Amino acid sequence: MRAGSNLPAVGGYNQAVILDAVRRATEGVSRIEVATSTGLSAQTVTNIVRRLIHDGLVMEAGTRGNGVGKPRTILRLEPGGRFAVGVHLDPSVITLVLLNLAGEVVAHRTLKTTPEARASRTVARIARAVSELVTRSGVDAERIMGVGIAAPGPIDTATGVVLNPPLLTGWHDVPVRDELAAALGLPVILEKDVTAAVIAELWMDTAGERTDTAFMYCGTGIGLGVISGGEVLRGFSNNAGDVGSIIVGDISSEVEGEDSTSRGRLGWALSPRLMVDHAIEDGVVEGDAATMTIAEVAAAYAQMLRSDDDPRVARFVDAAVTEIARAMLILVNLLDVDHVVFGGPYFAPLSEAVLGRVPDLVMGSPLYRLPHEVTFSESTIGEDVAAIGAACLVLDDILSPRPQAFLIGR
Known part of the structure; x- marks a missing residue:
């Protein structure tokens, strides 16, 4: 059975549509251009823009001539x-960022993860660090909309629990x-880290x-986030993205000291600890x-790939490139x-080799089935992409405008 239309939500949806149109117009946009691109009436756009300006979300930034007629306010x-x-x-490591509406990082901080600490104690540390981050940034706390937290899966997004x-x-x-949320007095959203990225x-x-x-995402673990038709794919339980079990290597050979349940799988092949081992x-690094702690593995991994x-x-590197391509x-x-x-934090040392060779290995394979080329690139957001994604x-x-807002909850 279909749900009905929640008409009071239409106003909020239209506001989000207009705000999204303004956000995406990086060079600025006029009211009439917003009306044309969104299909809303000029009067609706004018009324909503007035409210957005009053709320401090949108500003008028000069005028732009458009041939004959009065210049348009941008x-x-x-x-x-x-x-x-x-x-x-x-x-x-625990990474914290403070983002403005344009997605710009205005404050940043990292905390060393203490594996032996109780989870509740770590959460309390995070709460204190968030408060200190906001205070030191000088941003008015009333302008903070909430906190996003990206965590390794599996998680339960409905209850906000790391499982x-x-x-x-x-x-x-x-x-x-x-x-x-209780410690900060702010709304908090929990999401899987690769989905946040x-x-x-x-x-x-x-x-x-x-x-x-x-x-x-190449971090302590390997994950895959997917956008299809402009929407993020989360899966039935919001835990999509675990690709570490994809078989990319030999699973038949016995290697002393290696877990047979992991051998040959992507997460095993690209494990920083395995590569450091x-x-x-081979005598490239010592230890x-x-x-080693996870932090020590990260340092040894970086040292190794500098050579x-x-x-x-x-x-x-050749082995990693081959496994990624497969x-x-x-x-x-x-x-x-x-x-x-x-x-992700572990990709940068492999970037040149991966981007230089993986596209040809993938699209040049006789098993490549798509009728179009695929573009391969490195994220421009940087190694803090998961923290930025959480914000x-x-x-x-x-x-963001969400048509689901029209549906009456059952």
């Missing part, structure tokens, strides 16, 4: 009208959303070029990968995207 987004906080809970992430010891059924790509895409995109065996003229390192061939055929974006969750939830 509207622009007021970046400082509202702000959102984003938090990325990663097994190696059982494999690399966060002790994080079992943690009500992180409600605990943060792809939302950042979509939010920053003012030109509308990311309608069908796959985002491969092999680098230690014991089995006893790009070492033939031993070249073998690691995975992307499967994924682009499956998803029929036209753009693949790579990002974009708040911006998107509040400011």
